[in-house]
Amino acid sequence: MSILSSLLGSNDSSSPEFQQLITRWDNYLTKLKERYYEVLGQSEEPLNNVINNIQYDTVIIHNIKNGLQDQTVQQLSKKADEGWTKMQNEMSKLGASWNLISKQQAKVDEFKNWVATEFQKFEVNTYAKAARKIMNNVQKHIDTNKLHRCTQCAAELPIKIFSFMAINLKCDSCGSVNTYQPDDRIRAMEYYVINHLAEEYAFPAKLKAGTDKNAQKEYYKMYYGYLMENVSDKKEFYERDMNERINNPLFNIGF
Amino acid sequence: MGESKNISKFNAEIEKAFQTAWHSEKGGDDNWNKFLSSYDVDPLTSDNKQSLLNSEMKIAKGAFPIELRRVYEKIIVKHSGKEDSQLTRTLNNFDMESKIKEYYQKIKPFSGMSDIFGNASSSLHKYSAGMQKEKHHTMKCKSCGSPRLEEMQYDICLFCGSKLFENNN
Numbered sequence: 001m002s003i004l005s006s007l008l009g010s011n012d013s014s015s016p017e018f019q020q021l022i023t024r025w026d027n028y029l030t031k032l033k034e035r036y037y038e039v040l041g042q043s044e045e046p047l048n049n050v051i052n053n054i055q056y057d058t059v060i061i062h063n064i065k066n067g068l069q070d071q072t073v074q075q076l077s078k079k080a081d082e083g084w085t086k087m088q089n090e091m092s093k094l095g096a097s098w099n100l101i102s103k104q105q106a107k108v109d110e111f112k113n114w115v116a117t118e119f120q121k122f123e124v125n126t127y128a129k130a131a132r133k134i135m136n137n138v139q140k141h142i143d144t145n146k147l148h149r150c151t152q153c154a155a156e157l158p159i160k161i162f163s164f165m166a167i168n169l170k171c172d173s174c175g176s177v178n179t180y181q182p183d184d185r186i187r188a189m190e191y192y193v194i195n196h197l198a199e200e201y202a203f204p205a206k207l208k209a210g211t212d213k214n215a216q217k218e219y220y221k222m223y224y225g226y227l228m229e230n231v232s233d234k235k236e237f238y239e240r241d242m243n244e245r246i247n248n249p250l251f252n253i254g255f
Numbered sequence: 256m257g258e259s260k261n262i263s264k265f266n267a268e269i270e271k272a273f274q275t276a277w278h279s280e281k282g283g284d285d286n287w288n289k290f291l292s293s294y295d296v297d298p299l300t301s302d303n304k305q306s307l308l309n310s311e312m313k314i315a316k317g318a319f320p321i322e323l324r325r326v327y328e329k330i331i332v333k334h335s336g337k338e339d340s341q342l343t344r345t346l347n348n349f350d351m352e353s354k355i356k357e358y359y360q361k362i363k364p365f366s367g368m369s370d371i372f373g374n375a376s377s378s379l380h381k382y383s384a385g386m387q388k389e390k391h392h393t394m395k396c397k398s399c400g401s402p403r404l405e406e407m408q409y410d411i412c413l414f415c416g417s418k419l420f421e422n423n424n
Contacts, residue, residue, distance in 0.1 A: 038315075042365050046372045055383035060375050067371030151393040152402050159391075168406040176402035178393050184386035 018094055025087050025104060029111050032076050032083075036115055039071050040122060051130050055137060056185045058130045058192045065123055073119050077112045084108045117207070124203045127196040135193050138185050152176040164190045164233050190231055198226035217246045261342040265334045269354070272326045276318040277361055282308060283318040291322060294329040298322060317362035320355050327351060394419065 013019070043064075050060055084105060091101050148159040155173035163182040170177050202222035209215035224242035228235045245251065272290070279287035282304050291298050299307070299319060307319055327349075335346055394403045396412035396419060404413050412419055 039365055039368075042368050043371075046368065050372070050375075050379065053379060055380055056386055057382040059382045060378045063375035063378055064371055067367070067375065071365070071367050071371070148391060151391070161389075170404075170406055174402075175404050176393050177404060177406055177408065178391065181390040183389040185383075186389075188386065 013096075013100055015094070018091075018096065018100075021087070021090055021094065022104070025083070025107070028083050028087075029080065029107055032079055032111060033114070036072050036076055036118065039068065043068055047126065051126075051133050054130055054133050056134055056188055056192065058127060058134070058196065061127060061130045065126065069119060069123075073115050076115055080108045080111050121203075121207075124196075124200050128200040131193040131196040131200075135189065138189060138193075142183060142186065148178075148180070150174060150176060150178055160233075162186055162189075164231050167233075190234075194227060194230045198223050198230070201226045213251065217251075220245050259339060259341050261334065261337055261339045262345050265330065265342065265345065268330045268334075269327065269349075272323060272330065273354075273358060276323040276326075276358065277316070279316075279318045281314060281316050283322065287318045287322075291326065294326050296322065296325045296329060312359075313364050314359075314362045315364040317358075320359050320362075323358055324351065324355055327354065397421075 013022070047064065050064065054060065087104060088101060091104065142161060144161050146161065148157045149155065150157055150171040150173060153171060153174035153176070155171055157169055157171060157178055157180075159167075159169065159180050161182070163180070164187050166179065166181045168177050168179050202219050205219040205222050206216070209219055220242055224238050224245075227238045228242075231238065275287060275290045276283075283291075283298060288298050299322060304319070308314075328351075331346055331349060334342060337343075395401065396403075396415060396417055398417035399412060399415040401412050401414035403419065409420055411417060
């Protein structure tokens with residue numbers, strides 16, 4: 001072996017010791033993946049129970065999500081890092097080259113990316129389930145046929161029950177201004193329901209885009225498009241928000 | 256100086272027992288029973304297993320720790336007859352309790368789940384409880400009772416000229 005190759009390590013990955021080490025490493029990462037499914041599998045029943053009992057907000061889902069994210073994404077990524085420290089030592093002992101070592105190290109990043117993406121899917125799916133339950137609850141408690149009459153002349157007012165902001169409405173009949181504040185449960189739907197359903201709708205585009213900035217614009221267009229369609233009171237606000245985001249010259253730098 | 260061959264063999268057997276127990280089905284399976292019989296250890300009876308499964312000490316997978324302990328004891332006896340001072344020291348220092356505890360940590364159900372749901376449960380209805388129903392009213396002049404007639408009318412009453420909104424500053 002030349003002096004240089006002894007310094008750089010060997011590129012030979014065919015030795016049985018090396019192959020055994022790689023198998024152990026792959027098994028370790030597979031077990032971390034199994035652990036991910038195990039934790040989320042155990043959360044399924046209590047989570048369904050929570051969603052069945054949810055009322056008009058998803059605050060509890062947010063709290064549960066944080067706990068589960070810590071037990072899966074954070075803890076398992078940490079374990080992958082810890083495992084890699086041991087693996088790297090073992091590889092160095094076998095005299096593996098930097099090239100071979102970095103190839104195995106890439107599996108840590110792949111795993112971390114995998115667990116983060118899988119959790120994102122779980123998160124979007126969970127919030128969407130909760131959103132549908134909340135929408136169902138709101139619909140049960142809101143009288144959509146209720147007539148709204150002017151406080152001064154009792155003429156019928158064209159008030160939309162599913163409004164998301166307070167409005168001042170001038171009565172066509174007497175000219176008085178009626179102030180209407182929608183039910184809080186409906187207003188809360190903008191975030192707790194429609195926002196999450198918009199995310200669910202646009203999420204495939206987010207996954208497809210990855211780190212491609214131009215493709216990410218498609219995600220924002222879908223996300224805001226859904227909001228503009230379903231929160232028509234605030235269409236202009238969301239349109240401005242979307243344009244600010246996708247036309248921002250700094251958009252291509254950060255995400 | 257590396258560990259002696261005898262120690263390596265002993266550690267390998269301990270590790271194999273650990274892995275076999277850990278990867279067996281909840282309460283043990285055929286593979287684990289074969290492993291037990293290879294060390295001449297009797298598995299727990301079905302009644303014993305059932306009563307342990309119903310006990311407070313829950314397991315999510317793997318064989319029962321007591322069976323693994325019996326295998327460990329057999330492995331220690333098997334290796335203790337050899338004339339190897341390093342091995343003897345290793346056997347004497349073998350911490351059975353912590354090994355069994357380590358095993359139980361691997362097979363017990365994930366306990367963090369109840370904490371996560373327990374902590375979150377206080378927020379189940381907390382924010383929904385304060386939500387108000389719709390409100391509908393007309394702003395009127397406090398002096399004459401005339402209704403507001405313009406959507407952007409924030410200054411004076413168009414009928415009597417009084418201030419529509421009081422400024423506290």
